[in-house]
Amino acid sequence: MASYCILGGTGFVGSRLITHLANQGHRITVPTRDPERARHLRIQPSTRIIRADVQAPGTLAGLLGGCDAVINLIGILNESGRDGRGFRRAHVDLMHTLITACAGAGVSRLIQISALNAGAPQATSHYLRSKGEAEALLRAAPLDWTILQPSVIYGPGDSFLNRFAGLLKLIPWAFTLPMPDTRFAPLHVDDLVLAIARTLQDPKTTHQTLQLYGAESFTLREIVQMIADTLGLARWIIGMSRGLSRAQAAWMDFVPGKPFSTDNYRSMLLDSVGTEDGMKRLGIRPRSLTANLAAALGGAGLHSHYDICRRTAGR
Numbered sequence: 001m002a003s004y005c006i007l008g009g010t011g012f013v014g015s016r017l018i019t020h021l022a023n024q025g026h027r028i029t030v031p032t033r034d035p036e037r038a039r040h041l042r043i044q045p046s047t048r049i050i051r052a053d054v055q056a057p058g059t060l061a062g063l064l065g066g067c068d069a070v071i072n073l074i075g076i077l078n079e080s081g082r083d084g085r086g087f088r089r090a091h092v093d094l095m096h097t098l099i100t101a102c103a104g105a106g107v108s109r110l111i112q113i114s115a116l117n118a119g120a121p122q123a124t125s126h127y128l129r130s131k132g133e134a135e136a137l138l139r140a141a142p143l144d145w146t147i148l149q150p151s152v153i154y155g156p157g158d159s160f161l162n163r164f165a166g167l168l169k170l171i172p173w174a175f176t177l178p179m180p181d182t183r184f185a186p187l188h189v190d191d192l193v194l195a196i197a198r199t200l201q202d203p204k205t206t207h208q209t210l211q212l213y214g215a216e217s218f219t220l221r222e223i224v225q226m227i228a229d230t231l232g233l234a235r236w237i238i239g240m241s242r243g244l245s246r247a248q249a250a251w252m253d254f255v256p257g258k259p260f261s262t263d264n265y266r267s268m269l270l271d272s273v274g275t276e277d278g279m280k281r282l283g284i285r286p287r288s289l290t291a292n293l294a295a296a297l298g299g300a301g302l303h304s305h306y307d308i309c310r311r312t313a314g315r
Contacts (some may be wrong), residue, residue, distance in 0.1 A: 007072030060101035155189035180239030210278030
């Protein structure tokens with residue numbers, strides 16, 4: 001069995017990935033600044049939780065000794081400021097540190113979880129630009145790297161579908177939605193986990209960049225309407241123009257937690273749908289969002305996914 005170090009392992013994707021790999025008998029090291037956030041992972045006897053700041057000089061090199069591969073899941077969708085420095089620190093500076101640490105520890109295999117549209121010429125958001133810069137650094141490094149670029153990720157406990165579900169429950173009658181026509185091809189978290197696991201096992205994926213996306217694509221308006229239907233909520237979804245979306249984002253830049261920021265707006269100027277089927281390359285048939293939406297929302301829906309299918313088909 002192999003030994004892996006997973007950065008960002010306490011989050012939504014990382015928790016499910018660790019469970020999957022640990023159940024296969026692999027040994028997992030999870031560095032985190034807050035071990036309390038990793039309490040749920042301690043039930044895995046082959047998982048080692050270590051208090052560490054991976055950004056601190058020299059920390060990573062000491063953690064990677066004896067590891068067969070590193071999986072980097074660390075990423076942020078918003079920063080505390082507005083000038084991109086937070087994104088650069090989380091994505092670009094960390095990649096510098098990680099490449100150096102891998103070289104010092106003799107670890108050659110690195111799996112980077114990036115994002116669709118990362119580094120695209122038309123990308124204007126700090127998020128996508130910094131993700132692209134991190135990819136460029138990795139491609140130039142003397143490592144056996146693989147870059148995975150997923151679309152938006154969903155599943156039980158996610159911060160995408162479930163965030164909209166929470167807002168729909170709080171706001172009666174009408175729901176205003178910024179950037180309603182942006183398209184997404186949502187990828188189930190367990191499909192991403194399987195893709196990572198297969199990438200680790202397949203040496204042919206070395207020096208490859210794989211786009212990962214779901215079986216269906218929808219506009220954001222369609223996704224939010226499906227959530228409302230699943231929850232049995234009668235809501236009028238009012239799509240906002242780009243101008244109004246930009247104005248709302250500028251205002252929300254100053255709202256604690258930044259539920260929708262200017263950088264989010266800029267990212268959503270590009271559709272999050274792929275053009276090269278990396279899931280097929282890995283031999284994975286991605287799950288359908290319509291078939292898994294109710295489960296992703298905690299099974300709270302009043303209508304089955306068959307109702308959603310019929311509505312989507314206009315029947």
